[in-house]
Amino acid sequence: MRSCKKLVFFVALLLPFAGGCYRSSEATVNGVAINKEELHAALMLAQGQQVLYRLCLQKLILAEANRQSLEISGAEFEGFSEEIRNRVSDPAMAAVVENEVRARLLLRKILVKDLKEKHIEELYDVFGPELAKHKIYAVTVESEPEARRVVELLRKGNEPETVVRNHCKSERERESGGLQGYLNFGEVNLRWGEEVSYQLQDPKRGRIAGPVRRTNGYLVVYLSDTKAGFEEVRGEIEDLVVDSRRPEAIYKMLSGANISSVYLLDPKRLPQTSLFQGEMMPWDYPGRMRVEALPQQSLRETPSSAPPKSEDDFSEL
């Protein structure tokens, strides 16, 4: 009886440790487990210091917003909240994402808090033409005569989608009707080159650029509409101000803060290594969470005038 009791006691003592041997793993590869500690260590080595600073900055922004009595209302956050609920199942992870989104929205509020209406108007006077957005259609055709025919049809006032669908080469252009969205001339320049941007701005050309020879045919670009009014461009102006002020604000917050962490004090706790950085696959792997659903304008961290590349990216020449 005494030996049975000893055995039960011994097994009971071992059980918590035995559980570790059969702990659920984060992944298994041909039966070989990748456990939570291993994944955590690799993530820390890959991006740990950067993520740690981001979290520190997040706390500083939330504190500063609180000090300035700035907040994000339920209505302002509703869209993001729903998006996070739809995409993130783990509650702890969802909370982290929520805090980060909230911090970015609050940082924007901090940065535009003292931006007067008069200054927005003055910036509009100076940079209105560069910030205006234009509705752009683009089509690539096989030959120059066909491209000239497209130009003629557009000049006569034919619907651009119809012209594109009747003359385009690619399936993608057929589906979209050639619509590229609303772009400013900087984005047009980046996507198709300065020649196209310049031709679109030449009043004698009737808002049509081309034919311009490309590696895959002849390009014609058409400008059908422009949003250049003050209210239409106001958001872009605020973005400009936010982007220009952000680096200085972030530097002031981080450099003035009392940040204490074993990871930052001891280089061996978080060594710098490129072992877990960079893409190892030449393609985008499945299941990767898309962050495009979150409004890019509010969450953009760095100034960007680079639109997504299209198949007609002029840099091919």
Next chain:
Amino acid sequence: MGCSSFFSRWSGTALALFLFICPPVRSEDSPRANIEGQYRKSALATQLRFYDGCTSLRHPEFQLYSPEGERISPLLLRQRTIHIFRSAVSIKEDARVLSFRKIAADQMECEVTSKLEFTLVGEFLKSLILVEVETRHRDIWRLTAAGWKLFRTDVVRQSQSKKPLSLALPSHQIQC
């Protein structure tokens, strides 16, 4: 910590001063006034890290040449400029026209001196480095359907200096 207070100097005083003394460029201005206005606009765009604003003065066939006479690729120029915009904590540019002459009915030539100042973060976020780039360049402007545009820049000479800064950021008032 007053984030909004240290911006008031930029938004309240500097921009107002810039726009009062240097009003927006108008097509009816003389060529020199028009061109000098465009340099000021480009300098403001630099301070705002607005690349498209910086390049708004360029002719579509704009050419840039180094002091050695080598043509600099526009893509390389863009990459370097965007890199500075992304790395700098603060940034400021000033351009002054030293001389101005008409070389053809639709062409003007200017001798210009530009100073670009930007601050970079030092180690452990506890220090700043001030970088100053001074450039003397000769510019040719052409009259186009869209107004005066910068057609060509020849860099005559360029110098760069770096020095550590105290923790306080330098005051960046816009000057005309």
